[in-house]
Each structure stands twice: as structure tokens, then as C-alpha cells.
Amino acid sequence: MSFVAQNLACQRADQLIFEDVSFSLSPGEAVWVKGRNGAGKSSLLRICARLLAPLRGQAAWHGEDIFKDYDGYIGDYHYLGHLDALKYALTVRENIDFWAEFHGIPDVASALDQFDLQALSDIPTGMLSQGQKKRTNLARLTASSAKLWILDEPLSALDLHYIALFKERLIRHLAEGGMALFATHQDLELEQVKILDLDDWAS
Ligand SMILES: Nc1ncnc2c1ncn2[C@@H]1O[C@H](COP(=O)(O)OP(=O)(O)OP(=O)(O)O)[C@@H](O)[C@H]1O
Structure with a gap:
């Protein structure tokens, strides 16, 4: 089981936001998407949740293109957006x-x-x-059986108690073989997290 993104490029209106963004997730892994305001974090997450089509590149779940294999991906991810x-x-x-x-x-x-x-x-x-x-x-989110959590600013509006609770729940999800792709401005201080800094990839 894996999520693999290769050479993703994103355009909003007529602006190229990022290009050549690649990363992968296997069971137990998390990717923290970082970047300045407007770097494209939400856009990248929306692409991975199939809410936005990439300009170029591919994203695959179990080796199948997420934009072509609708049924193979639908129950396996849970997207939590800004709204x-x-x-x-x-x-x-x-x-x-x-x-x-x-x-x-x-x-x-x-x-x-x-x-x-x-x-x-x-x-x-x-x-x-x-x-x-x-x-x-x-x-x-935690009531779902989704393997892949796609989370856009999951900590916003939470007080310290609930941030700690969420972190605990996320660690359990990963320990149980789940995966997470999240964008936060705040460091969750997870031990095993891969960092994807969109400022490094900005077009
Ligand atoms: N619906 C839209 N139409 C056109 N441009 C958009 C749209 N949504 C976002 N953008 C533009 O795309 C760029 C990336 O926006 P995005 O929300 O992905 O950035 P972000 O890294 O999540 O920002 P922030 O940290 O401020 O939440 C920005 O320049 C933004 O103005």
C-alpha cells in the first residue's frame, strides 16, 4: 500500500504555483507539507484529495492513477480541509x-x-x-477507516490540550499502519515525519 506523487505541477488561474513536486507515503509514514503563505500547500493537498487536477504529473494509490481509478481510492482517504x-x-x-x-x-x-x-x-x-x-x-476523521489522512491545518482553532490529543491520535494512526499528509504552520514535533518544503520547489 502506498501513495506516490511524481512531478506534480499546479497552476491556479494563470499562475504556476509549483512544479516537479514528488513524494511518497508508505504505511506508518507522514509527510509534513511546509511553505510560506501562498506556496501551494492547500493546492497540493487538494490535488491529492482529487479536488483539483494537477497541471502535470501523476499521483497513484496502490500503483493506480487516482484520477483514473475512482473506486480504488475513494474509501481509503479522508480529506480535512480549511472549511x-x-x-x-x-x-x-x-x-x-x-x-x-x-x-x-x-x-x-x-x-x-x-x-x-x-x-x-x-x-x-x-x-x-x-x-x-x-x-x-x-x-x-478518526471514526473513518481511511488509511490516508489528508489534513489541511488540522490544528487551527484547537487549544493546547486538543493539539496534544490530536497528536496522540495521529501517532496511533501511523503506528497502526496508517499514513498522513498534512500542512500546518505549527510544528507537531513528530519523530518520523518527512518534510516537503514547497519553498524549495516554488516555480
Ligand atoms: N480558487 C483559486 N483561484 C485562483 N487562484 C487561487 C485559488 N486558490 C488559491 N489560489 C492561489 O494559489 C496560490 C496557492 O494557494 P494555496 O492556498 O494553495 O497556498 P497555501 O500554501 O496553502 O497558503 P496559506 O499558507 O496562506 O494557507 C496562491 O497564490 C493563491 O492566491
């Missing part, structure tokens, strides 16, 4: 439920527990604070 992607009219539990069901994991209770969401579980997510919304998204 919270919650359905505000639904409660915390209902939001997590939906994704847990999509990924075939019915254990919503433990997902709620992991990010201390039990007391908030019946509140519509539109009423949550930014940090509570982020915790709901992280619970949704």
Missing part, C-alpha cells in the same frame, strides 16, 4: 454518524469520546465554536 464541511442543521452525533456509516465504522460513541464531544453530541453543529467544530471534524 469545516459540517452540516450545520445536523447535530454533532448526526454529522459523525453520516461519515462513520460512509466508511463502514459504526462506533460513533468512541469517536465522540476521543475528542470529548459527548456533552455536545445533540447540539446542531452550527451552534459550535470554531474549536468545537474542528474537534467534530477530527472525531469524524
Whole structure:
């Protein structure tokens, strides 16, 4: 099982953002995407989550092009973007439920527990604070069986307690053979992380 990106180039509007970006992920590995504001971190993650087509280059999961083999990749990755992607009219539990069901994991209770969401579980997510919304998204992530976590600024809005909790959960995911591709401005101080600095690759 692996994710391999080769010579990716990205263009937004008429601007070439980066080119020749290559990296790979095997079970237990994490890649930390770094770079200045506007370097293309979110764009790279969106390409890997198939939300944006690369200008050039390939990305493959199990050796199959992610843009050609739709079904082979869909249940294996979970993308957490800048926006919270919650359905505000639904409660915390209902939001997590939906994704847990999509990924075939019915254990919503433990997902709620992991990010201390039990007391908030019946509140519509539109009423949550930014940090509570982020915790709901992280619970949704951990309720999924996705092998590859693609995370854009997963720490934003989290207080120190929940940053530590998230880090612990990420380390467990990697220890269980998962993979992670994440962009943060803050160092998570993971021991085994490969750094991909887009400032080195900027066009
Ligand atoms: N929808 C869009 N249309 C056109 N250009 C875009 C679009 N989204 C982003 N860009 C441009 O692409 C470049 C890369 O943006 P991106 O969000 O990937 O950078 P980033 O490294 O994640 O930045 P930050 O650290 O500020 O979050 C920027 O110059 C940005 O203005």
C-alpha cells in the first residue's frame, strides 16, 4: 500500500504555483507539507484529495492513477480541509454518524469520546465554536477507516490540550499502519515525519 506523487505541477488561474513536486507515503509514514503563505500547500493537498487536477504529473494509490481509478481510492482517504464541511442543521452525533456509516465504522460513541464531544453530541453543529467544530471534524476523521489522512491545518482553532490529543491520535494512526499528509504552520514535533518544503520547489 502506498501513495506516490511524481512531478506534480499546479497552476491556479494563470499562475504556476509549483512544479516537479514528488513524494511518497508508505504505511506508518507522514509527510509534513511546509511553505510560506501562498506556496501551494492547500493546492497540493487538494490535488491529492482529487479536488483539483494537477497541471502535470501523476499521483497513484496502490500503483493506480487516482484520477483514473475512482473506486480504488475513494474509501481509503479522508480529506480535512480549511472549511469545516459540517452540516450545520445536523447535530454533532448526526454529522459523525453520516461519515462513520460512509466508511463502514459504526462506533460513533468512541469517536465522540476521543475528542470529548459527548456533552455536545445533540447540539446542531452550527451552534459550535470554531474549536468545537474542528474537534467534530477530527472525531469524524478518526471514526473513518481511511488509511490516508489528508489534513489541511488540522490544528487551527484547537487549544493546547486538543493539539496534544490530536497528536496522540495521529501517532496511533501511523503506528497502526496508517499514513498522513498534512500542512500546518505549527510544528507537531513528530519523530518520523518527512518534510516537503514547497519553498524549495516554488516555480
Ligand atoms: N480558487 C483559486 N483561484 C485562483 N487562484 C487561487 C485559488 N486558490 C488559491 N489560489 C492561489 O494559489 C496560490 C496557492 O494557494 P494555496 O492556498 O494553495 O497556498 P497555501 O500554501 O496553502 O497558503 P496559506 O499558507 O496562506 O494557507 C496562491 O497564490 C493563491 O492566491
